[in-house]
Amino acid sequence: MASNPPGENPFTPGSGRMPPHLAGREHEQAVISDFTGELSRSKAPQAIIMVGPRGCGKTVLSNWCREAAPGIDSKIRVKKFKGKLPNEEALIARELLDQLFDLRRPDEVTTRLGVGGFVGGETRYDLKPTGQMIINALIAECRRSPLLLIVDEAAENSRESLGELFNLHQDVNAETGNLLLVLAGTPNVVQVLRSAGATFMNRNKVLNIGLLDENESREAITVPLAETGMAIDKAALDQVIAESHGYPHFLQLWGRALFNESARKNRQKILLEDVHGVAGEVANDKNIIYSDRYAEWSGQDIKILAEVLSRTRERRQSGQLAKANLAEAVALTLEEIEGTSSRAEAFTEKILATACLWQPWGQDRLVSGLPSFIDYILQMSDSI
Ligand SMILES: Nc1ncnc2c1ncn2[C@@H]1O[C@H](COP(=O)(O)OP(=O)(O)O)[C@@H](O)[C@H]1O
Ligand SMILES: [Mg+2]
Numbered sequence: 606m607a608s609n610p611p612g613e614n615p616f617t618p619g620s621g622r623m624p625p626h627l628a629g630r631e632h633e634q635a636v637i638s639d640f641t642g643e644l645s646r647s648k649a650p651q652a653i654i655m656v657g658p659r660g661c662g663k664t665v666l667s668n669w670c671r672e673a674a675p676g677i678d679s680k681i682r683v684k685k686f687k688g689k690l691p692n693e694e695a696l697i698a699r700e701l702l703d704q705l706f707d708l709r710r711p712d713e714v715t716t717r718l719g720v721g722g723f724v725g726g727e728t729r730y731d732l733k734p735t736g737q738m739i740i741n742a743l744i745a746e747c748r749r750s751p752l753l754l755i756v757d758e759a760a761e762n763s764r765e766s767l768g769e770l771f772n773l774h775q776d777v778n779a780e781t782g783n784l785l786l787v788l789a790g791t792p793n794v795v796q797v798l799r800s801a802g803a804t805f806m807n808r809n810k811v812l813n814i815g816l817l818d819e820n821e822s823r824e825a826i827t828v829p830l831a832e833t834g835m836a837i838d839k840a841a842l843d844q845v846i847a848e849s850h851g852y853p854h855f856l857q858l859w860g861r862a863l864f865n866e867s868a869r870k871n872r873q874k875i876l877l878e879d880v881h882g883v884a885g886e887v888a889n890d891k892n893i894i895y896s897d898r899y900a901e902w903s904g905q906d907i908k909i910l911a912e913v914l915s916r917t918r919e920r921r922q923s924g925q926l927a928k929a930n931l932a933e934a935v936a937l938t939l940e941e942i943e944g945t946s947s948r949a950e951a952f953t954e955k956i957l958a959t960a961c962l963w964q965p966w967g968q969d970r971l972v973s974g975l976p977s978f979i980d981y982i983l984q985m986s987d988s989i
Contacts, residue, residue, distance in 0.1 A: 614868075615829040616860035618890070621664035624857060625829035629821030630666060633812050637670045638677065640785055640810070644751045645678035649782035652774060654759075654798065654806075655789040657814030658960035658974030660854035660894070663789040666814060667755050670787055674753050682706075685755040690762055694769040694776070695736030698743040701754070706746045740773070744780045751783040760790035760797065760958075767794075768801045789814075793958040795966060806966070813965040815972065816851035825856045830875070835867065837875040844880045848887075850976040858890050859883075895981045901959055905942075909952065910961070911986030912938045914979055921962075921979075926971045928964060931956065 615625035627634070636653065643650040655663050667685070674681045684705045691697050734742070746752075754774075759767065770786070777784040788794065798805055817825060823846060830837055837845075845863070849855040862883035863875045870879075902910060916934040920926040932953045936946040956962055960974035961982075973979055 612833050614861055614864045615833055616857045616864060618854060618857035618861055620660075621668065622857075623665055623668060624662075624825065624853070625832070626825055627662075627665065627669060628825035628828070628853075628856075629817040630662065630669075630814075633666060633814070634669065634673075636810060636812060637666070637787070638673060641670070641674055641677045641681070641753065644681065644753060644783065644785040647751065647782035649778040650785045652771070652786040652788060652809040653812060654794070654809055655787070655812045655814050656792050656795055656966060658963060659791060660852060660975065661814045661816065662853045663814050664757055667757050667787060667789045671753070671755060678751065680750045681753050682750055683753045683755070685757065687756075688758045688761045690756065690766045690770055692763070692766045692769060693736070694773045695739045697770060697773055698739045701743055701752075702739065702746065705752070706743075740776060743773075744777055747777050747781045747783040751785070752777070753785045753787065755787045755789070757789045759788040760792075760794040762797070764797050764800050767797060771801070771805075791958070792960050792963040793954075796954070796958070811966040813967075815963075815965060815974075816976075817853060817856070818851060819846060822846050822849060822851050822856055825853065826860050829860060830864070833864075835864065835873050835875065837863070838877065840877045841875050841880045844877060848977075852975055852977075854894070855887075855891065855977075858887050862887050891977070894975075895978055898959065898961075898975075898978055899982065899985065906952070907982065908986055909935075909938050909942055910956065911982050912942070913956070914983060921971075921973065924970055924972075926962070927969060928953075928957075928971060931962065931971060 617624050633655070640650040640653055655666060657663055671683050671685060674683055682705055684701055691700055756762075756770065762770075767788075774784055774786045795806065795811070823842060826842060826845060827837060841863075845856075845859045849859060859880075863879055866879045866883050867873065867875050899907065913931070913934045914921075916938065917926050917931060920930055932949060935953045935956070936949040939946045939949055939952065957964065957971075961978065962971040963974050964971050
């Protein structure tokens, strides 16, 4: 078939890069749109908390949410924080006032609040605003226009900082109904938030951002290809889906490599031989990710982790692994290897915090964050 020259490669492997087709997140997008609609109507929306392992698309969704907001209501102002927040409610408010509402100097807050005074005929704004004044200033700004506040990589914060953020959320919404808070973080953000209050998670909307299912994975590959006039043969697609395990980042890696391969060959249909042709290149990229995660564990701990993963294999594979089973396997393994299980709780928490295994919100079983990483650990530990 005569072919048009291929266009630009649409695939986007890499942290936070918007994929050409945001596969399988229709429900999440609908929730975000609904809540943004509530924000626009000053309805004091609940906070949205997106949790999931690295590489599953939390940042991409939080960026989508930022981009979608103006289409719902052009008055909405958006601010995105990444990582650590100031650790006091008034300091968070202060930063929002500075960056979002263009109140650049501290005395401008004082001015707006009308707490400046006349001294000798001159206006002086040297009164330092109190925390409450700053919070009130933010409330006044939010009354004028709704605010969408996004915090990505929220798990980097302490319970105290997140507590302060939620106090601000409550204070602003009680007065105005005009603040939507969207948090995204690795699964340990749930742990941190839960410790802030037992009913906390029930009062907000939690969205699990995990692996894509098989059909969603197929779409992540076929939709962008179709948009560039390309296609993929069934055997080739089956192979890519089997190798990606629904992990969004890997789907992008495969998509990019295969697109380049067929562009090189000047073909518009990707075949199984192309999948074999780029397998080495994709494996290299995957290995970078694995070794990065592997490095989070010491040599001794990798051995313990591998043993725990073997011990729990059956339950893992049948989807029957509960947190209690994991904790038990960790305790037994530590007992065997170190003669004491005193590290059991911390070790179990680390497995969950790194999302080697994680518990999606509202479910009582653990699932793997990146299934092929588990194979990688087992392989590596065989060779040490
Ligand atoms: N729904 C999706 N469909 C296809 N690819 C996706 C999807 N979500 C994320 N990706 C891709 O996965 C990779 C990781 O996304 P990112 O948002 O950085 O994940 P996280 O913030 O959870 O670590 C990026 O390359 C992105 O393009
Ligand atoms: Mg991210």
